[in-house]
Amino acid sequence: xxxxxxxxxxxxxxxxxxxxxxxxxxxxxxxxxxxxxxxxxxxxxxxxxxxxxxxxxxxxxxxxxxxxxxxxxxxxxxxxxxxxxxxxxxxxxxxxxxxxxxxxxxxxxxxxxxxxxxxxxxxxxxxxxxxxxxxxxxxxxxxxxxxxxxxxxxxxxxxxxxxxxxxxxxxxxxxxxxxxxxxxxxxxxxxxxxxxxxxxxxxxxxxxxxxxxxxxxxxxxxxxxxxxxxxxxxxxxxxxxxxxxxxxxxxxxxxxxxxxxxxxx
Numbered sequence: 001x002x003x004x005x006x007x008x009x010x011x012x013x014x015x016x017x018x019x020x021x022x023x024x025x026x027x028x029x030x031x032x033x034x035x036x037x038x039x040x041x042x043x044x045x046x047x048x049x050x051x052x053x054x055x056x057x058x059x060x061x062x063x064x065x066x067x068x069x070x071x072x073x074x075x076x077x078x079x080x081x082x083x084x085x086x087x088x089x090x091x092x093x094x095x096x097x098x099x100x101x102x103x104x105x106x107x108x109x110x111x112x113x114x115x116x117x118x119x120x121x122x123x124x125x126x127x128x129x130x131x132x133x134x135x136x137x138x139x140x141x142x143x144x145x146x147x148x149x150x151x152x153x154x155x156x157x158x159x160x161x162x163x164x165x166x167x168x169x170x171x172x173x174x175x176x177x178x179x180x181x182x183x184x185x186x187x188x189x190x191x192x193x194x195x196x197x198x199x200x201x202x203x204x205x206x207x208x209x210x211x212x213x214x215x216x217x218x219x220x221x222x223x224x225x226x227x228x229x230x231x232x233x234x235x236x237x238x239x240x241x242x243x244x245x246x247x248x249x250x251x252x253x254x255x256x257x258x259x260x261x262x263x264x265x
Contacts, residue, residue, distance in 0.1 A: 044076030070104030
């Protein structure tokens, strides 16, 4: 399913690596790969969806129905836009390492919370119409699965949600795609949750063989997320994973990720 609304295409600033690095440094975290992938297609604008499902009651949804909130626009990612929003959350007593990245209907501001996890920030919503603040998704990848189009008649999940690669497509991308295709494939594999032990083994192998900081950071984030989400199913050793991450200390600092793994597992 198309993600960006072509009928309301935004003339957005270019997505600059320098801006990404500068913002990440100030937030002491890293943006989700799937978020950057969407912005590499188009740096912000209206999306084809108009709602995100939530697990808490709110004034937008009809009483007794599946609760949802409006979600219509993702902001461009640039340092100027980031700076223009810095003061918004503190006005409503929301402070810390957080960044607004989307909104809906003027009263709902969606933001990344890097204090939960610097590598996989959770997604929260500030509703200024009633001054409430709720977690919406544990990650941007989970947020994508909760987006939908609300119409008078309910839609099937296959029509409403973002489509992910099948396992066969994932393996094809990994075997024959370029590095961007491979990262995309592993991010989809992480979300669909199939064969987690195999995924952990492959991610560990990718990290072991790589000397590129960005690649290691991405694969390490996927690895940690998979280890935590599927801990009860995995036979993989946490000690082996942490030793592997520590072995890359001359290339990149994964100490926050190691701390997160130790806390969760």
